[in-house]
Every structure is written in structure tokens, then in C-alpha cells.
């Protein structure tokens with residue numbers, strides 16, 4: 188696997204300010220569809236440990252760096268994370284997250300042009316005890332034509348995906 192900075196080729200992306208949310212990750216050169224762009228790295232912890240780490244955070248701070256690998260493991264990119272944690276959510280994304288051997292990679296869903304911001308669908312699941320304003324807390328401003336207005340899965344989705352970005356509990 189080649190990384191963003193391997194060899195003599197220009198790096199594939201860089202991190203800078205984004206209009207969507209805080210920092211974002213932008214392509215520096217053309218990235219072909221299917222390219223494995225970056226691995227989502229960070230501390231690998233249990234769900235219980237992730238809860239413990241973030242239970243003190245306020246409810247309006249939804250910018251966590253947690254990624255669910257499976258029922259046993261969460262990657263906390265807030266600790267030892269790499270640039271992958273700055274890739275923003277998008278409702279019409281040009282990337283996707285792929286879980287393989289309990290590792291998470293971001294791959295190009297289509298060919299990406301230089302200057303484009305990399306985005307993937309965070310696939311944040313819903314929970315029975317979500318407060319009514321959960322979609323406001325996780326509002327999406329990605330400006331895609333198909334923007335669903337939330338980083339959460341649509342309410343009627345029958346089976347939430349097992350992996351995806353995770354939020355800390357939203358409490359009121």
C-alpha cells in the first residue's frame with residue numbers, strides 16, 4: 188500500500204481550512220477512482236473506554252474523532268490520529284470508508300480532481316434514546332444538492348451499518 192507521502196510523487200492531499208467544518212482534507216493531484224487514500228489511524232479502544240474518554244464533553248461539541256470498527260473496537264483518532272480524522276462528512280461524497288481486517292481505509296468512490304475536498308459519509312447511527320433535536324446537533328452543511336441535512340443515517344433506514352463514525356452520547 189502506498190501512503191500519501193511515499194516515493195517521490197507529490198502527496199495526494201493536504202489539510203487546510205474547510206467551508207464545511209473546521210479543517211478539511213483536499214486533493215493535491217488527481218486521485219483515481221478506487222485509490223486507497225489514507226488509513227484511519229488512532230488509538231484502538233473498546234466502546235466502554237471511548238465512552239469513558241468522552242463522557243465529559245459537552246453535547247454541542249459533536250466533533251469527535253471516533254470511528255466504529257465493529258462491536259469490539261473503536262478507533263479514537265483524537266489520540267495518535269493522522270490526517271484522516273480531518274476528512275469531513277458529505278452527503279454526496281467522493282470517498283468511502285472501507286473496513287478490512289479490522290482496519291479502516293478511506294478510498295476514492297470516483298475520480299477526484301485537484302483542489303476537491305475529500306468527503307465520505309460518516310454513517311452515524313441513530314439510537315432509541317436520541318433527543319428530538321439530534322438532527323440539529325448533527326446538522327450537515329455540505330451544500331450537496333442531495334444534502335439530507337444531517338450526518339446521521341436517514342430515520343427510516345432499516346438496518347444501521349455496523350461500522351462508521353461514532354459520536355459520544357448526546358445527553359440533555
Ligand SMILES: [Zn+2]
Pocket residue numbers: 277278279327328329330331333334335336337
Ligand atoms: Zn449534507
